[in-house]
Amino acid sequence: MDPANLTAGAAADAIRDGAITSVELVSACLERVRAVEPAVQAWAFLDPEHALEQAGRADRLRQQGQPLGPLHGVPVGLKDIIDTAGMPTENGTVLHQGRIPRSDATVVSMLRAAGAVILGKTVTTECAYFAPGKTRNPHNPEHTPGGSSSGSAAAVAAGMVPLALGSQTNGSTIRPAAFCGVVGFKPSYGLIPRTGMLALSGTLDHVGLFARTTEDIALLAEQLAGYDPHDPASRPRARVPFQRISNEEPPVEPMLAFVKTPHWDRLDAEAKAAFAELVESLGDRVEELALAPSIAQAGNWHQCIMDCEMAANLEREWELGRDRLSEPLCSLIERGRDVRAVDYQRALRAIPELAEGFDELFTQRYDAFLTPSAPGTAPKGLSSTGDPCFCTLWTLCGLPAISLPLLQGSSGLPLGVQLVGRRDYDARLLRTARWLAARVKSQA
Amino acid sequence: MDPANLTAGAAADAIRDGAITSVELVSACLERVRAVEPAVQAWAFLDPEHALEQAGRADRLRQQGQPLGPLHGVPVGLKDIIDTAGMPTENGTVLHQGRIPRSDATVVSMLRAAGAVILGKTVTTECAYFAPGKTRNPHNPEHTPGGSSSGSAAAVAAGMVPLALGSQTNGSTIRPAAFCGVVGFKPSYGLIPRTGMLALSGTLDHVGLFARTTEDIALLAEQLAGYDPHDPASRPRARVPFQRISNEEPPVEPMLAFVKTPHWDRLDAEAKAAFAELVESLGDRVEELALAPSIAQAGNWHQCIMDCEMAANLEREWELGRDRLSEPLCSLIERGRDVRAVDYQRALRAIPELAEGFDELFTQRYDAFLTPSAPGTAPKGLSSTGDPCFCTLWTLCGLPAISLPLLQGSSGLPLGVQLVGRRDYDARLLRTARWLAARVKSQA
Numbered sequence: 042m043d044p045a046n047l048t049a050g051a052a053a054d055a056i057r058d059g060a061i062t063s064v065e066l067v068s069a070c071l072e073r074v075r076a077v078e079p080a081v082q083a084w085a086f087l088d089p090e091h092a093l094e095q096a097g098r099a100d101r102l103r104q105q106g107q108p109l110g111p112l113h114g115v116p117v118g119l120k121d122i123i124d125t126a127g128m129p130t131e132n133g134t135v136l137h138q139g140r141i142p143r144s145d146a147t148v149v150s151m152l153r154a155a156g157a158v159i160l161g162k163t164v165t166t167e168c169a170y171f172a173p174g175k176t177r178n179p180h181n182p183e184h185t186p187g188g189s190s191s192g193s194a195a196a197v198a199a200g201m202v203p204l205a206l207g208s209q210t211n212g213s214t215i216r217p218a219a220f221c222g223v224v225g226f227k228p229s230y231g232l233i234p235r236t237g238m239l240a241l242s243g244t245l246d247h248v249g250l251f252a253r254t255t256e257d258i259a260l261l262a263e264q265l266a267g268y269d270p271h272d273p274a275s276r277p278r279a280r281v282p283f284q285r286i287s288n289e290e291p292p293v294e295p296m297l298a299f300v301k302t303p304h305w306d307r308l309d310a311e312a313k314a315a316f317a318e319l320v321e322s323l324g325d326r327v328e329e330l331a332l333a334p335s336i337a338q339a340g341n342w343h344q345c346i347m348d349c350e351m352a353a354n355l356e357r358e359w360e361l362g363r364d365r366l367s368e369p370l371c372s373l374i375e376r377g378r379d380v381r382a383v384d385y386q387r388a389l390r391a392i393p394e395l396a397e398g399f400d401e402l403f404t405q406r407y408d409a410f411l412t413p414s415a416p417g418t419a420p421k422g423l424s425s426t427g428d429p430c431f432c433t434l435w436t437l438c439g440l441p442a443i444s445l446p447l448l449q450g451s452s453g454l455p456l457g458v459q460l461v462g463r464r465d466y467d468a469r470l471l472r473t474a475r476w477l478a479a480r481v482k483s484q485a
Numbered sequence: 486m487d488p489a490n491l492t493a494g495a496a497a498d499a500i501r502d503g504a505i506t507s508v509e510l511v512s513a514c515l516e517r518v519r520a521v522e523p524a525v526q527a528w529a530f531l532d533p534e535h536a537l538e539q540a541g542r543a544d545r546l547r548q549q550g551q552p553l554g555p556l557h558g559v560p561v562g563l564k565d566i567i568d569t570a571g572m573p574t575e576n577g578t579v580l581h582q583g584r585i586p587r588s589d590a591t592v593v594s595m596l597r598a599a600g601a602v603i604l605g606k607t608v609t610t611e612c613a614y615f616a617p618g619k620t621r622n623p624h625n626p627e628h629t630p631g632g633s634s635s636g637s638a639a640a641v642a643a644g645m646v647p648l649a650l651g652s653q654t655n656g657s658t659i660r661p662a663a664f665c666g667v668v669g670f671k672p673s674y675g676l677i678p679r680t681g682m683l684a685l686s687g688t689l690d691h692v693g694l695f696a697r698t699t700e701d702i703a704l705l706a707e708q709l710a711g712y713d714p715h716d717p718a719s720r721p722r723a724r725v726p727f728q729r730i731s732n733e734e735p736p737v738e739p740m741l742a743f744v745k746t747p748h749w750d751r752l753d754a755e756a757k758a759a760f761a762e763l764v765e766s767l768g769d770r771v772e773e774l775a776l777a778p779s780i781a782q783a784g785n786w787h788q789c790i791m792d793c794e795m796a797a798n799l800e801r802e803w804e805l806g807r808d809r810l811s812e813p814l815c816s817l818i819e820r821g822r823d824v825r826a827v828d829y830q831r832a833l834r835a836i837p838e839l840a841e842g843f844d845e846l847f848t849q850r851y852d853a854f855l856t857p858s859a860p861g862t863a864p865k866g867l868s869s870t871g872d873p874c875f876c877t878l879w880t881l882c883g884l885p886a887i888s889l890p891l892l893q894g895s896s897g898l899p900l901g902v903q904l905v906g907r908r909d910y911d912a913r914l915l916r917t918a919r920w921l922a923a924r925v926k927s928q929a
Contacts, residue, residue, distance in 0.1 A: 349826035356827065378827055382793035383800065385826035 044069035049115050049203040049257040056103070056114040063096035063103075063114025067158055070116050074201045080182050082175040083196035085121040086129045087161030092116065095158040110156030111264060117152055118196045118205035120189075120249075121162040122169050122239035125149055132239045133165040133174055133189075136362045146237025147269045148206060148248055155264040160202050163192025166426060168355060169208055169241055172367035173426050178220060180454050184419040187217030188426030190249055194221040197251045204261050207249035210241045210347060211436055212415070212429025214249025215444045219414035219457020220427065222446040224474075226250040226258045227432075229465045230439025231276055233262070234269030242350035243273065244389065245343070245436055255474045258443070259287040262467065278465075287471030295408035295473045297323065297460075298330035302412055303337040304430040309417035315448045315456055316413060322484050327411060330402070336434065339395060342388035343437045349385050352377025396438045396464060403463035409473045414457030418450035431459065441467040443474045447481050488513040493559050493647040493701040500547070500558040507540035507547075507558025511602055514560050518645045524626050526619040527640035529565040530573045531605030536560065539602040554600030555708060561596055562640045562649035564633075564693075565606040566613050566683035569593055576683045577609040577618055577633075580806045590681025591713045592650060592692055599708040604646050607636025610870060612799060613652055613685055616811035617870050622664060624898050628863040631661030632870030634693055638665040641695045648705050651693035654685045654791060655880055656859070656873025658693025659888045663858035663901020664871065666890040668918075670694040670702045671876075673909050674883025675720055677706070678713030686794035687717065688833065689787070689880055699918045702887070703731040706911065722909075731915030739852035739917045741767065741904075742774035746856055747781040748874040753861035759892045759900055760857060766928050771855060774846070780878065783839060786832035787881045793829050796821025840882045840908060847907035853917045858901030862894035875903065885911040887918045891925050 044066045047055065055061045071089050078084060099114035119125060122132050124142035126149075131137045149159065164174035166189040176191040178184040179199040186195040190207025194217030197205050207214050209227045218225020226249065233248040240246060248265065252258045263283035269275045299320050308316075320327050352359070352374045358366065359374045366374075413431050420427055435442045441462045448456035460477065462470030488496065488510045499505045515533050522528060543558035568574050568586035570593075575581045593603065608618035610633040620635040622628040623643040630639040634651025638661035641649050651658050653671045662669020670693065677692040684690060692709065696702045707727040713719045743764050752760075764771050796803070796818045802810065803818045810818075857875050864871050879886045885906045892900035904921065906914030 350830065353827045353830040378825065380826040381822065382824040382826045382829035383797045383822050385829065386794065386797040 045073040045200045047203065048254050049112065049252060050260050052203060053112055053115050057109055063099040063158060064093060066114060067092050067096040067116050067160070070160060070202055073199070077179065077199045077201065081177055081179050081195050081199050083163055083192040083199065083201060085131060085162045085164045085174070085192060092158055092160050099156060099158060110154060111260060112152065113156030114158060115156070115204065116158045116160035116202050118160050118163045118193055118202040119149065120193050120205070120207040121165045122208060123149060123206060124237040125159060125162065128159070128162065130162065133167045133169065134358070135365050136358050142237070144237065147234040147272070148265050149237065151265050151267065163190070163196050163205060165189050166191060167367050167370055169210065169213060169239060170351070170373065171369045171426065173423055177423065178419050178454070180222060180419070181452070184421050184454065185220065185423055185426050187220035187415070187419060189213040190217050190251070191426065193251045194218050194223055194225065197221070197223045197253060203253065204257060205251040207251060208238060209247045209249045209432070209436055210245045211343065212432030214251070215432045215442055215457070215459055216415045216427055216429055218251060218444040219446070219455065219459070220419035222455030224252050224255055224258055224446065225444040226262065227436065227442045228262060228266070228467050229441045231274035232465070232467060233265045234267065234272040234275050236269050236271040240354045242347050242354070244346050244350060247436065255443070255445070255471055255478065256284070256288060259283040259468070259471050281468050283468045283471065286468035287475060289472065291408070291472055291476050294326055295476055296406060297327040297409055297411045298402065298407040299327050300330050300332060300410040300412045302332065302431060302434065304416070307416045307428060307430055308413055311450055312413060312417045312456055319448065319458065319481070320411070323480070330407070330410070333398070338391070339434045339437055340430070342391045343433045345380055345384055345388040348373055348377035349380035350377070352380070392437060392439070396440070399438060399440060400463060403466070408462070409470055410461040412459050412461060414444040414459040418452060418454035418456050435461045438464070440464050441470045443470060445474055445478055447478060489517040489644045491647065492698050493556065493696060494704050496647060497556055497559050501553055507543040507602060508537060510558060511536050511540040511560050511604070514604060514646055517643070521623065521643045521645065525621055525623050525639050525643050527607055527636040527643065527645060529575060529606045529608045529618070529636060536602055536604050543600060543602060554598060555704060556596065557600030558602060559600070559648065560602045560604040560646050562604050562607045562637055562646040563593065564637050564649070564651040565609045566652060567593060567650060568681040569603060569606065572603070572606065574606065577611045577613065578802070579809050580802050586681070588681065591678040591716070592709050593681065595709050595711065607634070607640055607649060609633050610635060611811050611814055613654065613657060613683060614795070614817065615813045615870065617867055621867065622863050622898070624666060624863070625896070628865050628898065629664065629867055629870050631664035631859070631863060633657040634661050634695070635870065637695045638662050638667055638669065641665070641667045641697060647697065648701060649695040651695060652682060653691045653693045653876070653880055654689045655787065656876030658691070658695070659858050659876045659886055659901070659903055660871055660873055662695060662888040663890070663899065663903070664863035666899030668696050668699055668702055668890065669888040670706065671880065671886045672706060672710070672911050673885045675718035676909070676911060677709045678711065678716040678719045680713050680715040684798045686791050686798070688790050688794060691880065699887070699889070699915055699922065700728070700732060703727040703912070703915050725912050727912045727915065730912035731919060733916065735852070735916055735920050738770055739920055740850060741771040741853055741855045742846065742851040743771050744774050744776060744854040744856045746776065746875060746878065748860070751860045751872060751874055752857055755894055756857060756861045756900055763892065763902065763925070764855070767924070774851070774854070777842070782835070783878045783881055784874070786835045787877045789824055789828055789832040792817055792821035793824035794821070796824070836881060836883070840884070843882060843884060844907060847910070852906070853914055854905040856903050856905065858888040858903040862896060862898035862900050879905045882908070884908050885914045887914060889918055889922055891922060
């Protein structure tokens, strides 16, 4: 078996047991990169020698009998908005060309502490907003990979790396995961620290995780969940055994709520049919849940917050280099500069009110909401990364969400199924996701 | 001795020991109210019968051998922006006339749990902003008591109640405490929960404490510090033994920084001379500290935040009843409605940057900053509550501050001395305050 096809968990076990070395694993991934990168173009920066150096160091540590981290010798790709000391981090804009951070983002320190090899930096849209990068969908190069974490999703899908990190401020993890047919996980707001990542919107920014299995997501999340006093969203809390919880069987069969959201009309006919069939197949384990009509407002609140927080965070870029920013990003910043503080506060206040309503639904009846990840499979063309509308509400409320590659369109392109869980019950959401995947598989 | 002159600590001890009853203590306070209230007018609501009922209940509990709280049977006054279940809370505006909350503010629940008797509600300026209420300075009725916690400061100063609560969003505790000659304490941001109080500015609002001694402040603070999940500023933390820490001798003699602030020119000549003398008398225990010139910006950040947060919080009052709001409050709200979200965010970001600078000064050298509480003694006239400029910076940064009645103007009116401490080191600030008071007394 090609080591590049191993899951991260299997690869870590194989390295620990001496069945393969990290150098062999990383070499296999680099071989895959050589084969598919010309078509996929997932990487913004990749230095094979540096990756192999890290792998060699990991192998030497094992030979010396040093303690091994849970990701010892396993390569990880990082969206190019995540700072890496001494390695370029250009945030998808020519304005930051040649930028080399002096220190690692908190998540990068955590990955290194877990023994991971930083394979390289993956392509992001411009400043993790709409203007696409060069990446193409590994399933069909004429289709978008989704964004803004385009390279992370595509690299994992194409087998170039078993794990990758991205981010999500609207739909930037769930959507590319769905389009590329991998598992994408946006944790609860504040669970994984964002220090050292390009800040777009402190209220909406989340770290995003990509893997080929839910088990790998749990393994990765367990390394990254933690308190960081430099991230105002971070709170000290007990260490959650993600893998233990998510890998156990649910004590009772989960109950899902099928949520169409206010954007159901945007879903294409094929996806509508696929979801109807999925819901049908789940029998009494799912029931349709209509959200309150006021939920339609959530998109406006999200936009208000994102516009004015991005305008504040990217003020310097806009002031000094707006001629080299894309038109959509300039428009957003200009819109954001006009937002009034009273409207911004009103939008901020809506979040806990909305979240409380959802919390009640999860407490009283549902293990998770079942909903599309995107309005269909990856759209044709590379000029847009697709519509994030099926992610906005959950991002706004900070609920954990996972996209599972359980369905397929007639084109053969993957169609993502999104599960959304109770805030701060991330490990349970992963457990429900494993249950759903097993159930769908058993009925296929 | 008139029980109304007892400190809260002495009164609680006397009640516990059976030397007096709560009914005797509350009766003495009510007697004092009858004598001085016509001149001082500190109370917005006071129902003697209800107060005596609570006192009678406290006495019965003691007779039954029930466990007694640290404030068992001790009366407390509450600024009329603090919700009391079944007792009017009118926030100093005709718009809320007759408003009777259904539940207690968190601090009121805490006071009741400690055994306190809620004597009544004290006068506040209109919505705790500038337009004065009816209260006069107990030392001279032609002078302002300061504001916005006018009634709380005046009631404690006049011996009508040993303890009172107020609030501070700019200088609303420190300034009236200084003008009325009592001890006023604004704790660290987030230390005492604000749930159930009129919200002006979530970023700047603090609960304020009034007493006649620093020991009583420690007793009161110990009952009120605590976590409240409904107050976003509140954080779970260890219970601090305020009284034990603040009543012990400092292990080494404290070192103070004499901080003139950017507003030194506003201080009147008499106050300048009094501070020069105080600093002189402290010898090598104080040194003058010049703040960075950029600190002058702090006033603008404070105003930006206060304007737009008050505009958001009082939006309903402004929309439905602006014809019955004062002109200064309307102007503030109208100014606040025009603040841009990007400017608001810039002001919010300045807080941790400023606070970090102060933290370094406290860590490396100073136990507290010594600075005036106000530009002089209470100004003559009742049309204004005076200038909060000497409080703005510390309120913005959430640093604990205490006003001590250590000096006096030639008019006989009290002149407050403010000590400002390291954030979240409130008990140590009280210890430094006791040391300073003792040192000044020993040299008098």
